[in-house]
Amino acid sequence: MSDKAAEPTNLHPDIIKFQNDILARYAVENQIAQKGQILFVGSSSMEIFPIDQRQQDLNLDKVIYNRGVRATTTADLLNHIDTLIFDLAPGKIFINIGSNDIGFNVPEDIFLANYDKILNQVKARLPDAAVYVMKYFPINTVDSFGGEGKQEHDQFYAHRSNELLEAANTKVEQVAERNGYKFIDVNTGLAGADGNLRKELTFDGAHLLPAGYEIVLGNMKKYLI
Template structure:
């Protein structure tokens, strides 16, 4: 059993104990590493969030685990952060990523309650100047096409499709406060240019609170 399969199986087991009708976060490592439950204890402990992120996952993976990560929980809100690993792959094509994202959102629109709100989180930008650190930390040393220009282009495409479809809400404000004067992810917030420490996620949580609190 692969690490991905073990995590999906664990989600299936955990879902037997969840309180349905709460909030779900799903995506790749940028979601999995978000210590949102711990942070909420001192901010608003009444908010219950289930984190269904898997490090290294791509849109194909999320499409395979929609039941375990979303539908079995019957959430009132879904926050999605998936696709950055697709961009990092050598065979990356923006058109395919957008097609995958549409499949994800259309499945959610068809299968969740009409009252469920879906939020598409914009991709966090990166700090490519920290590439040598990324080589040491990740063992891969590749951002691939994961440049700030490409991330912003995809964010714009997702936002455009979301507005025309009307089946999800795009959240672009999460990038504010994370960037330095050059437009890169601040070095003090990131491990190796892509993944973030808890202080970076604290900025994200502050921006997300209105969406977590709204009825």
């Protein structure tokens, strides 16, 4: 039985083209990438992680490869799992996927089953890899960030909230533990007292600015070394 899953059909053609272009670029880059290194994989929260600019400062003995793709879901990752994970044969994987499943209102049982399939495949094909399943970053739905119409804003946040993300975190943690992997929270310092992502750390309420990633990276260092 195939582990492929249906991809969302409501994405803008420009986003689909971007996804196809970046997957094609990753496939080419994978041919010359070193095996056994560190992999960041997931959706836009990983894609825009400026790790290429920062990893030289970390003094690691491994290269970090970023294989994030915006607007992707657990189904997308399953459908392109060779390009995004296995072609690199990483020794350490940091995965942050599923926030778009929540945002696209993918049924929870499908979303969690997909996540379980991803981790099962990693366990079977990369048994010696260390895998870190990341807690979802908090978001900010209360402040205004400009640059978008009310309709687009309302549509984006129609099924996105910190409450929904927290509920999903609990279940994703269970999926990670069931597969023998560590669930990590590297979000300390991102949220204010009200639980929302701090306004100065995001450009749209859902995606981090470099200052936000600086906090995340600081929290991740103990897992990277």
